[in-house]
Amino acid sequence: MVPRGKPKRGQARLVKTPREFLAETVERNKTKPFRNKHLSATFLGTASATPTRKRGMPSIAIKYDDLLLWDCGEGCQMEMMRRRIGSGSVKAVFLTHLHLDHFLGVFGLVKTLGMARQRRIDIFAPDRFRKIMDAMEIDPSFFSTKEMEVGKLYSGDQYDVSAFRVKHRNIDSFGLVFKEQERTRIDTEKTGALGFSQQNYVDISTQGETIIGEKKIGIEEVLVCVKGRKIIYSGDTVYDERIAQIAEGADLLIHEATYTEEFADLAAKNGHSTARQAAEIARMAGAKKLVLTHFSRMCSNDVLEREAKELFENTLIAKDGMKVEVKQEKWA
């Protein structure tokens, strides 16, 4: 079921070269300086279908100043309180598909936020969601419903969220990408080696070049590229190599792993993935880290972990409340 061959290089390459980054970001950095921010994903619920004593319904809180919720299963707002994640900073909720376990928490959350602050949140969801919201008769000043579709959905300060289509039974189903803005910064190692003075810094920042001795230094020579961080969430999906393309070079791939290999047939039948299949996607994508979530109660954590790690060592089995920091990386 999982192909063993090496990923085909080139085929999946969606990111730019450092040189390409550089050209694009020099100008942007001049007009709007980039602020460093913490980026993390907290797993609020990690079960599939029905809750267990230890695992609640699917929801992932992406924190980057703003708080974004990816799926919002029943009890999400209680879980946020329990984990001391203030729901007041939630800007938008993204519902990958309309199976009950992935969205039942959104109504209570919207009500709570609406009562508390009278500010709307955006809810991105497949089309049928409007009908559900209408039936609920929640005060429409509390939220805006927006249709989930492939491509860029939402832009915040220094980031975008976009969606891609996945295959999960016969229901409209999406995966999500958080992408931080790419940018450059002056590398003090390089400027130090060149013996930059205060004036050199001023010149190069304002004019794009400066002179040291008799040598003209262009800004490209002292800049370092900082690649925007990238988190991918598969939503509910069958094994699908297209996800590896989209996830190429991701700092964090969050992939569903409903089953162990023992239940591989069931995974295919129910439109889900095994832990091993998720690991194969991470390996093909060259992701830095893989977090598995959305587990069937029939499968043991140990087996899920072992089967995934055979293919992709840097794998974590999500637990409710687990927070994964995504660190900044220099890329020059």
Place this chain on the structure above:
Amino acid sequence: MVPRGKPKRGQARLVKTPREFLAETVERNKTKPFRNKHLSATFLGTASATPTRKRGMPSIAIKYDDLLLWDCGEGCQMEMMRRRIGSGSVKAVFLTHLHLDHFLGVFGLVKTLGMARQRRIDIFAPDRFRKIMDAMEIDPSFFSTKEMEVGKLYSGDQYDVSAFRVKHRNIDSFGLVFKEQERTRIDTEKTGALGFSQQNYVDISTQGETIIGEKKIGIEEVLVCVKGRKIIYSGDTVYDERIAQIAEGADLLIHEATYTEEFADLAAKNGHSTARQAAEIARMAGAKKLVLTHFSRMCSNDVLEREAKELFENTLIAKDGMKVEVKQEKWA
């Protein structure tokens, strides 16, 4: 706001005299012996509107062999797991009104139960609920939706559940009554005093009379009435003396007490009650015990308790997970 006068006797009497019980229940007891069962109410969520760290959304589990849920707020199924209350024995869910905090848990519960056992549960709810269920597109083999209306709604083994109308804003809103069957049983104190032999027991049970010495003993002389236990739940309601009539002689009155007296105006405006008003209803009804629930986060437990106890001593402030046993009482 709370009238101080004594309850008008007679006006509110809805229960029968012991003599009336006796005549009615002798026959029934012969054909179907009554089984003694534990009866309890467990509070699964005790907040109003939005959850707090300590209080979840409204739901009360009434246990009498069968499990009945009165309201089913978000997270109800998780709370049942946490309290080790098996949801597998849930027979019916009664939704007092369609404010979000009182029904958002029902969808996940229905899904979980449906997946586990493929047996329907009954959901009693105000009319608009059908529209919500339709929008959710839950497998219709998992549940039956029935309209909540005044009068007897549901009959189980030795009990009935009925509904009465309450006033809560401008929404269809109901209170609920659990009523155990009335019955008689042979009182061994009486038969002992009369010197009953084994044959006397057989005779009186099968023929309705027996002879000791030269004296004919009718079954009425050795029977004792056992009054069916009664639990009343106010749902969300303004102060309403009609509830005291319906609750007359209740073993347990569960009354909402959203606010302390400080917020009495808000209670009236929002269609809710204060703890003191709930206590007044319990006093007028001659209830044996009062449990207050559905608290606003603005109000202190201590003040709620103090204000209620000034009028009705046997008052408890519900906590999440609190179980109140309703004991059998002999009434002869």
